[in-house]
Amino acid sequence: xxxxxxxxxxxxxxxxxxxxxxxxxxxxxxxxxxxxxxxxxxxxxxxxxxxxxxxxxxxxxxxxxxxxxxxxxxxxxxxxxxxxxxxxxxxxxxxxxxxxxxxxxxxxxxxxxxxxxxxxxxxxxxxxxxxxxxxxxxxxxxxxxxxxxxxxxxxxxxxxxxxxxxxxxxxxxxxxxxxxxxxxxxxxxxxxxxxxxxxxxxxxxxxxxxxxxxxxxxxxxxxxxxxxxxxxxxxxxxxxxxxxxxxxxxxxxxxxxxxxxxxxxxxxxxxxxxxxxxxxxxxxxxxxxxxxxxxxxxxxxxxxxxxxxxxxxxxxxxxxxxxxxxxxxxxxxxxxxxxxxxxxxxxxxxxxxxxxxxxxxxxxxxxxxxxxxxxxxxxxxxxxxxxxxxxxxxxxxxxxxxxxxxxxxxxxxxxxxxxxxxxxxxxxxxxxxxxxxxxxxxxxxxxxxxxxxxxxxxxxxxxxxxxxxxxx
Ligand code: ADQ
Numbered sequence: 001x002x003x004x005x006x007x008x009x010x011x012x013x014x015x016x017x018x019x020x021x022x023x024x025x026x027x028x029x030x031x032x033x034x035x036x037x038x039x040x041x042x043x044x045x046x047x048x049x050x051x052x053x054x055x056x057x058x059x060x061x062x063x064x065x066x067x068x069x070x071x072x073x074x075x076x077x078x079x080x081x082x083x084x085x086x087x088x089x090x091x092x093x094x095x096x097x098x099x100x101x102x103x104x105x106x107x108x109x110x111x112x113x114x115x116x117x118x119x120x121x122x123x124x125x126x127x128x129x130x131x132x133x134x135x136x137x138x139x140x141x142x143x144x145x146x147x148x149x150x151x152x153x154x155x156x157x158x159x160x161x162x163x164x165x166x167x168x169x170x171x172x173x174x175x176x177x178x179x180x181x182x183x184x185x186x187x188x189x190x191x192x193x194x195x196x197x198x199x200x201x202x203x204x205x206x207x208x209x210x211x212x213x214x215x216x217x218x219x220x221x222x223x224x225x226x227x228x229x230x231x232x233x234x235x236x237x238x239x240x241x242x243x244x245x246x247x248x249x250x251x252x253x254x255x256x257x258x259x260x261x262x263x264x265x266x267x268x269x270x271x272x273x274x275x276x277x278x279x280x281x282x283x284x285x286x287x288x289x290x291x292x293x294x295x296x297x298x299x300x301x302x303x304x305x306x307x308x309x310x311x312x313x314x315x316x317x318x319x320x321x322x323x324x325x326x327x328x329x330x331x332x333x334x335x336x337x338x339x340x341x342x343x344x345x346x347x348x349x350x351x352x353x354x355x356x357x358x359x360x361x362x363x364x365x366x367x368x369x370x371x372x373x374x375x376x377x378x379x380x381x382x383x384x385x386x387x388x389x390x391x392x393x394x395x396x397x398x399x400x401x402x403x404x405x406x407x408x409x410x411x412x413x414x415x416x417x418x419x420x421x422x423x424x425x426x427x428x429x430x431x432x433x434x435x436x437x438x439x440x441x442x443x444x445x446x447x448x449x450x451x452x453x454x455x456x457x458x459x460x461x462x463x464x465x466x467x468x469x470x471x472x
């Protein structure tokens with residue numbers, strides 16, 4: 001079997017599997033089985049570029065190669081271009097995007113450094129899989145150094161419509177870099193269609209089949225691989241004795257009366273203020289919910305060095321305080337807001353103990369919380385998933401109550417339906433959702449991508465070697 005080389009911004013540490021989500025655990029499992037190298041940032045920041053060095057750690061047949069970022073790189077590449085330009089543009093938030101020449105140069109510099117560091121570590125037969133928006137030009141950097149390997153890229157976040165994308169400086173350079181990969185994977189059909197439309201309408205590309213585009217002298221495959229979770233692992237932690245005990249304890253003190261749960265990184269794309277406003281409406285419109293229904297919102301701190309993230313935190317704190325002040329009582333706190341990371345087994349128990357899972361991002365590549373909520377339920381008495389139509393997961397999870405997250409009354413109405421849904425309907429919807437979550441689990445995602453990449457490698461082997469060139 002050919003060695004797999006994964007490149008991603010952060011590298012999961014196999015020594016602390018428990019800290020990772022189902023996805024990382026399943027990916028780590030497959031990597032250990034097939035022999036692999038995982039290359040990326042180790043999360044450290046050094047003051048000087050001269051201090052940047054590659055560290056190696058071996059876990060059986062899995063080798064981790066990681067390096068730090070210099071302070072300037074962290075500022076310009078990570079906070080600047082990746083998280084304050086690419087992230088908002090890809091989530092339709094042009095109003096929050098900040099473009100500076102320094103940040104674009106920082107992004108190019110770090111991608112070039114990672115490509116230059118990786119190149120001598122590669123064998124000609126390696127399959128290379130690059131992940132996410134941090135490393136869009138990395139494949140082109142490897143090609144420019146002579147790599148003839150099969151190189152694939154997976155975009156975890158949405159791909160914007162062409163009219164949004166063209167607002168970003170250097171968009172042609174970026175998309176041309178994407179076209180240097182043999183295979184580009186997307187979460188949804190909509191993302192794949194947006195990419196193909198851009199390449200055909202703005203870059204002279206031509207679709208030669210549903211999933212293959214010819215651009216200049218290159219062929220690039222663009223396919224859909226919805227990310228999934230390790231369903232059995234998650235379902236089993238949700239019903240282990242520790243989880244059951246936690247649910248019983250919370251129920252006994254009436255902390256989980258009729259509980260609605262939301263779990264997210266505290267990101268402006270996740271629609272948290274809109275969600276709180278919808279919860280306020282469910283109390284206003286349906287007064288029988290007072291003292292009976294609670295929203296537990298768990299929001300992990302994230303990217304706090306980016307201004308927009310500090311703003312959203314303040315907005316959320318103000319809103320939850322406002323709702324609790326207006327409606328709460330000595331024995332009822334309508335909104336429980338928890339601003340920290342929660343252990344996975346506790347999280348699984350909280351999903352299982354909650355009657356409604358409220359997943360209402362304004363835009364999301366996939367959203368694994370929706371799938372985790374489904375996997376954690378008791379199939380004999382499951383809760384109800386409410387899902388934003390703008391989450392990638394909604395393309396498949398149609399048996400959820402699908403809502404428009406911008407419409408507070410619509411979301412409140414869906415909550416009211418969920419709260420009162422008869423058991424038979426809950427079981428039917430959950431059974432259908434579980435089948436879909438299981439069909440598209442983490443292993444199916446990974447194997448689907450790697451099989452497609454190997455096929456592209458075959459195409460590459462049959463092609464004229466001159467067509468491997470990528471214009472820089
Ligand atoms: P994220 O934007 O991080 O991922 P998501 O898919 O929801 O979003 O995954 C979040 C993960 O973090 C889940 O596994 C969740 O359980 C965990 N998590 C969130 N809050 C937590 C907390 N307080 N404590 C512990 N764990 C917590 C990006 C894209 C998504 C895409 C994924 C995977 O933005 O659209 O689904 O990558 O491709």
